[in-house]
Amino acid sequence: MGNQALGKSSIGYEKPVFIMGSGNIVGQMENEGPLAGCFDKVSDDKNDMFGEDSWEKAESALQKEAIALTLEKTGLKAKDVRFLFAGDLLGQTIASSFGVLDYNIPFVGLYGACSTCGESLCMGSMAVAAGYADTVMSLTSSHFASAQKEFRYPLEYGGQRPLYASWTVTGSAGFLLQSEEASSNMQKAAKNTFRCKIGITGVTIGKIEDFGIKDSFNMGCAMAPAAAWTISTNLKDFGRTAKDYDAIFTGDLGNVGSEALYTLLEEENIDIRGKHYDCGMIIYDLEKQDVHAGGSGCGCSAVVLSAHILKKMAQGEWRRILFVPTGALLNKTSFNEGQNVPGIAHGVVIETV
Amino acid sequence: MGNQALGKSSIGYEKPVFIMGSGNIVGQMENEGPLAGCFDKVSDDKNDMFGEDSWEKAESALQKEAIALTLEKTGLKAKDVRFLFAGDLLGQTIASSFGVLDYNIPFVGLYGACSTCGESLCMGSMAVAAGYADTVMSLTSSHFASAQKEFRYPLEYGGQRPLYASWTVTGSAGFLLQSEEASSNMQKAAKNTFRCKIGITGVTIGKIEDFGIKDSFNMGCAMAPAAAWTISTNLKDFGRTAKDYDAIFTGDLGNVGSEALYTLLEEENIDIRGKHYDCGMIIYDLEKQDVHAGGSGCGCSAVVLSAHILKKMAQGEWRRILFVPTGALLNKTSFNEGQNVPGIAHGVVIETV
Numbered sequence: 001m002g003n004q005a006l007g008k009s010s011i012g013y014e015k016p017v018f019i020m021g022s023g024n025i026v027g028q029m030e031n032e033g034p035l036a037g038c039f040d041k042v043s044d045d046k047n048d049m050f051g052e053d054s055w056e057k058a059e060s061a062l063q064k065e066a067i068a069l070t071l072e073k074t075g076l077k078a079k080d081v082r083f084l085f086a087g088d089l090l091g092q093t094i095a096s097s098f099g100v101l102d103y104n105i106p107f108v109g110l111y112g113a114c115s116t117c118g119e120s121l122c123m124g125s126m127a128v129a130a131g132y133a134d135t136v137m138s139l140t141s142s143h144f145a146s147a148q149k150e151f152r153y154p155l156e157y158g159g160q161r162p163l164y165a166s167w168t169v170t171g172s173a174g175f176l177l178q179s180e181e182a183s184s185n186m187q188k189a190a191k192n193t194f195r196c197k198i199g200i201t202g203v204t205i206g207k208i209e210d211f212g213i214k215d216s217f218n219m220g221c222a223m224a225p226a227a228a229w230t231i232s233t234n235l236k237d238f239g240r241t242a243k244d245y246d247a248i249f250t251g252d253l254g255n256v257g258s259e260a261l262y263t264l265l266e267e268e269n270i271d272i273r274g275k276h277y278d279c280g281m282i283i284y285d286l287e288k289q290d291v292h293a294g295g296s297g298c299g300c301s302a303v304v305l306s307a308h309i310l311k312k313m314a315q316g317e318w319r320r321i322l323f324v325p326t327g328a329l330l331n332k333t334s335f336n337e338g339q340n341v342p343g344i345a346h347g348v349v350i351e352t353v
Numbered sequence: 354m355g356n357q358a359l360g361k362s363s364i365g366y367e368k369p370v371f372i373m374g375s376g377n378i379v380g381q382m383e384n385e386g387p388l389a390g391c392f393d394k395v396s397d398d399k400n401d402m403f404g405e406d407s408w409e410k411a412e413s414a415l416q417k418e419a420i421a422l423t424l425e426k427t428g429l430k431a432k433d434v435r436f437l438f439a440g441d442l443l444g445q446t447i448a449s450s451f452g453v454l455d456y457n458i459p460f461v462g463l464y465g466a467c468s469t470c471g472e473s474l475c476m477g478s479m480a481v482a483a484g485y486a487d488t489v490m491s492l493t494s495s496h497f498a499s500a501q502k503e504f505r506y507p508l509e510y511g512g513q514r515p516l517y518a519s520w521t522v523t524g525s526a527g528f529l530l531q532s533e534e535a536s537s538n539m540q541k542a543a544k545n546t547f548r549c550k551i552g553i554t555g556v557t558i559g560k561i562e563d564f565g566i567k568d569s570f571n572m573g574c575a576m577a578p579a580a581a582w583t584i585s586t587n588l589k590d591f592g593r594t595a596k597d598y599d600a601i602f603t604g605d606l607g608n609v610g611s612e613a614l615y616t617l618l619e620e621e622n623i624d625i626r627g628k629h630y631d632c633g634m635i636i637y638d639l640e641k642q643d644v645h646a647g648g649s650g651c652g653c654s655a656v657v658l659s660a661h662i663l664k665k666m667a668q669g670e671w672r673r674i675l676f677v678p679t680g681a682l683l684n685k686t687s688f689n690e691g692q693n694v695p696g697i698a699h700g701v702v703i704e705t706v
Contacts, residue, residue: 092687102493110461113445334447
């Protein structure tokens with residue numbers, strides 16, 4: 001039967017692509033929220049410089065460390081990884097270019113703004129499911145300070161942030177994906193971090209949605225239409241209803257964007273309340289931490305998947321989830337030239353099998 | 354037998370992925386070089402604004418038009434294209450985000466600097482060969498003025514450019530890729546632009562090479578090691594010698610980078626002189642046009658492939674070629690912070706079949 005092209009934009013895999021392990025690293029603030037103690041490595045420096053002398057280099061150091069942790073946990077070496085799919089938020093994705101350089105792994109650079117974690121899991125699992133590679137890694141990062149410098153104001157300027165703005169997560173996570181054959185053959189060498197089989201069974205490639213939002217701080221509302229499209233398309237393409245998923249995770253809509261998502265999906269008679277979680281609202285305590293609408297950034301959904309969701313799946317909390325990282329497509333030039341802020345979201349179906 | 358993962362970093366397809374058509378558009382200067390008259394559409398405005406009021410929007414207009422031309426030439430509609438793989442040089446790849454928006458095609462955003470044309474053909478053909486899609490489009494662009502603003506000095510500043518610097522091509526090209534089934538089934542609807550079957554039969558995913566170049570004007574030398582790695586790896590992975598290719602095209606090494614490439618390959622006893630062409634040296638007349646080392650940018654290799662190489666293949670000039678777009682991984686921040694300029698190059702095997 002083979003892999004199947006489903007409906008508008010989805011792919012169902014004949015065999016699951018196994019997530020054999022995942023390593024993550026975060027800044028200090030991320031370890032002061034609800035997931036404190038869940039991360040593999042936490043910055044020991046209050047400025048989250050990770051031993052570097054610039055924020056961009058600090059973000060590259062995050063990626064470098066996330067690869068090292070993922071390899072360490074799975075007992076693999078860089079040469080065992082055939083392709084690396086990675087991206088980040090910085091212009092020309094320099095956090096990735098300089099972060100992955102030393103590992104010498106054939107590299108596919110991606111840009112999907114904060115949806116990049118989803119995009120990298122889609123491209124990585126597609127490559128493995130097609131037999132193009134036995135073992136690949138998907139990797140993303142973001143850093144609060146490098147993102148502020150890239151998209152908004154210098155930190156020293158002390159600009160006010162509206163309450164619907166989100167806070168860019170400082171963090172990076174890598175995901176080691178393997179074919180069934182490789183995951184069995186290499187069982188002795190490659191330790192399965194999760195002590196149970198968790199696999200990607202299908203994906204839904206997102207499309208760009210532009211609802212005319214012009215306020216680059218209001219990213220939740222800018223991305224909600226794209227998340228709604230991807231969730232709705234995923235359900236149609238796979239012939240499922242929301243009930244077929246134990247949980248649906250968006251990337252970084254925050255509290256404002258999540259409400260917009262519910263409204264948009266209700267217009268299509270889809271109700272995800274009760275089973276929807278937003279990674280941006282999982283990683284921080286919105287009451288106690290000064291993050292306004294929640295966390296955001298490529299690193300947000302990545303570290304929440306790595307440090308929280310996959311672990312809970314391994315413990316049996318959820319059996320089948322839909323993971324939908326969300327991205328806002330803008331840069332400072334497009335914003336200054338008065339362009340809208342369109343969004344995109346990619347969907348990844350993850351199951352314990 | 355199926356598709357095959359070959360050697361270190363290559364994939365050989367069981368059946369060719371057919372390039373059914375390609376549309377391209379360029380600025381005025383590109384149409385004053387050796388390929389004058391070969392392009393589908395040329396700017397009618399000496400500033401290459403394409404009817405827009407900013408350079409970034411002009412570059413998006415290029416992508417929009419390249420999609421329209423590709424669809425028109427193949428007799429297809431946007432809804433017939435399952436996935437779009439696209440990228441460009443601008444920060445957060447905004448030329449693509451805003452260029453492709455109106456077509457509503459599920460979208461995979463890529464960043465590989467000037468290697469992105471190769472990356473998009475790799476990802477697009479991989480998706481088709483795996484059966485994930487019948488029809489996809491690969492698309493890239495660059496614009497001289499938006500690139501100067503993004504990477505170097507404002508044009509008004511009138512900065513001097515060293516003789517080894519290249520000139521960013523203003524242009525965009527789309528490539529419509531189809532499976533054998535789709536290309537046969539849709540033969541009536543989808544016109545084959547080339548009146549002969551030209552297909553992608555394999556790819557080699559590049560890896561980042563850093564030889565310590567710090568001068569961001571000297572991109573030819575920064576990218577030559579990556580091109581050498583990809584060509585050498587392609588030959589090893591496919592069990593071929595340079596003789597098995599009728600021609601090998603690099604993206605934008607220019608005259609300086611091409612010499613560096615020959616030297617590096619000669620260390621591995623690979624001689625490509627005589628059959629090597631650089632797209633950056635094909636598109637401009639280096640004697641008569643003031644472009645110094647040659648053309649560069651994501652649009653350079655894309656429009657040369659679209660307007661020149663594929664047409665010559667259709668005419669029987671070459672039967673099997675290796676197409677290797679080359680990218681320099683930097684941005685203005687990494688340059689200002691004293692980082693090196695690493696390179697990457699992706700290889701695409703194209704044959705008439």
